[in-house]
Amino acid sequence: ETGVTQTPRHLVMGMTNKKSLKCEQHLGHNAMYWYKQSAKKPLELMFVYNFKEQTENNSVPSRFSPECPNSSHLFLHLHTLQPEDSALYLCASSQDLQGLNTEAFFGQGTRLTVV
């Protein structure tokens, strides 16, 4: 256990559904991240939050909508997804923005399948 918890672990949704992924950490970290890991592709950073404020949106389509109500919780709201959005979505947190002398702790991920 890394201290970062993601729910659900698996999710199957239709293209017209709306669902949310949840990430929670009680490590006292200030920065939280959403990553997407597709088969045979590098891990892709999607969003970065620092002290609840979004500092990075890596050209992610608007059908992915993040929410960070406090430093311990991060959500990824999903709507009208496409089959190519099927992937493992990983949440991570770090003491501060990933720079010198810090590392990120990852959750177990949510395996998302869009049908």
Place this chain on the structure above:
Amino acid sequence: EDKVVQSPLSLVVHEGDTVTLNCSYEVTNFRSLLWYKQEKKAPTFLFMLTSSGIEKKSGRLSSILDKKELFSILNITATQTGDSAVYLCAGIYNTDKLIFGTGTRLQVFP
């Protein structure tokens, strides 16, 4: 275009073998390089390398960064079946941005 390239893509060895995983990078404003081990789902942190030529060690794992030639290696000695995983390399640039390689899949057989 910034990129991180790992090689080999996959590796199959027997227990007791020593392996070397490679990571080369072309990253603007490079700050540090990270190595992660990914078993099943959650990547776990192994090393952060910032200075060139200084080896970091943790048990049977060691890693070093060459900022002149823009690469890093991860060595695993006396491999065990529990070392089977995908090993990810990532470059940190501009303080808070991260770019990952596709990973090296290591399989260790008894």
